[in-house]
Amino acid sequence: MSPTGKVTSLDVAKRAGVSRSAVSRVFTPGASVSERTAQKVRDAADALGYRPNVLARAMLTGKSKIIGLVVAYLDNHFYPKILELLSEALEREGYHVLVFMASHTASDIEDVVSQILDYQVDGLVLASVALSSDLADRCRASGVPVVLFNRKVEIEGELAVVSDNRTGGQIVAQHLIDLGRTRIGHIAGWEGASTQRDREAGFMEGLRAAGLGLYAREVGDFRLNRAKDAARRMFDTDARPDAVFVANDYMAFGVMDVLRAELGLRVPQDVAVVGFDDVPSAGWPAYDLTTVRQNAAAMVDATVAALITEISGERVDAPDPLAVELVKRGTT
């Protein structure tokens, strides 16, 4: 063992009286080693505290066993949950997650992805982050599979894992109509997001099917304060809506805060509120928010599955949008 504390396969080999190759093979599942040497090597390794250097292995094999994750927001409680699930699922497959925070500017993303590629990641997950076709090309050129999470993009052959946002929007409309609401508003997220566009498209479709149109519309950009401003604009008036579909739960919390605490409105008596995502806190009594549940576990599973098979070299085609479900609670 060198003074720095680094134990190499050579140290183990010497102690076990075998070659470096033997040591390597013991730690490579499926390699040809006799049980006798394997045992000797394992003993020596344990005694020295040897563990293979993942980085060195990565150089030879080209597989770093690390997956890059780019995520824009972490304040929206949906994403910590996703990170948790994703990390656990990937750990089970022997991968680990290198996290990169990115703001929303395209140039920033560009930069961040470049940095990620420097780490020779085996795959890339972009959560709620836009992918330019330029960037997509770069990743493809590096041979790094990319999966978009909760956002899709109109580029041929790009993998995206999304819920069936369109249907989600529809069932929200249906639900509000069933409740007899007629002055129905929408507070949108960031309009550049496919997620937003699909939810709204489905929602509009649902309204239209009942012969209704949108009574009011504001944009919240998926940000809490923008959403609160949007709510103020929409509701601080006499002719306010009697229901509002907010494009995600995180914004819906802000909207409810404005409605109840600032404007003194009652939910759902004065205004019905529906969100999207079903983050854990949506179920807490303080909000008790009716929402559309995205199946986070299924989304993560689909992401991991797509990633793994792409890494193994097979092309996989885009998974179907995942089913969503209306969760009726106290706000409607």
Place this chain on the structure above:
Amino acid sequence: MSPTGKVTSLDVAKRAGVSRSAVSRVFTPGASVSERTAQKVRDAADALGYRPNVLARAMLTGKSKIIGLVVAYLDNHFYPKILELLSEALEREGYHVLVFMASHTASDIEDVVSQILDYQVDGLVLASVALSSDLADRCRASGVPVVLFNRKVEIEGELAVVSDNRTGGQIVAQHLIDLGRTRIGHIAGWEGASTQRDREAGFMEGLRAAGLGLYAREVGDFRLNRAKDAARRMFDTDARPDAVFVANDYMAFGVMDVLRAELGLRVPQDVAVVGFDDVPSAGWPAYDLTTVRQNAAAMVDATVAALITEISGERVDAPDPLAVELVKRGTT
């Protein structure tokens, strides 16, 4: 450029008509290169899309520029915030964060840390995770600096970044006493955590100073459902407390939910509630929770600073506990 899309320094060297060393030096700040060759190399690199391979560099230099982060909870909104800040601060220093989820069992942690070390991380942050002295030794042996975050441990020479939890507990007691509350309860977090012990110790001290003792005590283990159970046990009785200090905001939300939604109690009229952390949602009107603010940014800065200097080889001694601040809101 090889067929796989990997561009190496040799490719760039050839195109620029220089040696590999020259290319390497151009990408090594402070190395000796003439402006003329630097320009040639940069042009060639741009044309080929070359970027140095971090992993290969890591092998030579022994610095991987990656920091391991072990985190136990992500549902407590405090930690996503920390992850965000930490990741951003480290990115600024040229590092990136490899995330590992760990449950609380010691053997699991052990395992997880071993895996991290396999990646030759330059440093390790353990957030809300126990560090056995065994593990500490292993890390020291590998020469990997470790910083405990929001948890300290009684091991000589271990770095820990914590708030002044003791004072935090004291000012909570003081505050409740100032409000004239006399039947004061405490819902504790996980008792193995120094954070819990310090907060409670300070709290008790504050009560004692006013000649008071604890009226009731339950344990919530920093878990939401445990905290709700604890609240039920503590408050579903005639002789209930008129104030409760909950060891963190996350549990306090659950406690308030039980108090208001299940037991029909009014906060703060019937029961005053105080939390700890000041997570973003504590300020939302739905809870409007009085709490003790931990300066997350300062904690992260201290963590990064300690990490960086330790990586550079200097020993640094444990930073002082960071100042906390009572944030008075509607629950008291």
Place this chain on the structure above:
DNA sequence: CACTGTCTTGCAAACGCATGCAGCGAGGTA
């Protein structure tokens, strides 16, 4: 005993980069 086939093992060559060392040329001084 010779021959063949099956396992196991060591050798040596990568992987992509950084860096000490020595050599090169240009410029300055005597």
Place this chain on the structure above:
DNA sequence: TACCTCGCTGCATGCGTTTGCAAGACAGTG
């Protein structure tokens, strides 16, 4: 011209692995 200095540059080596190849060991077969 001879000599020295100094800024640049290339060569070669090494970081800790994996892996194709070939050789050794051994058992089975005729």
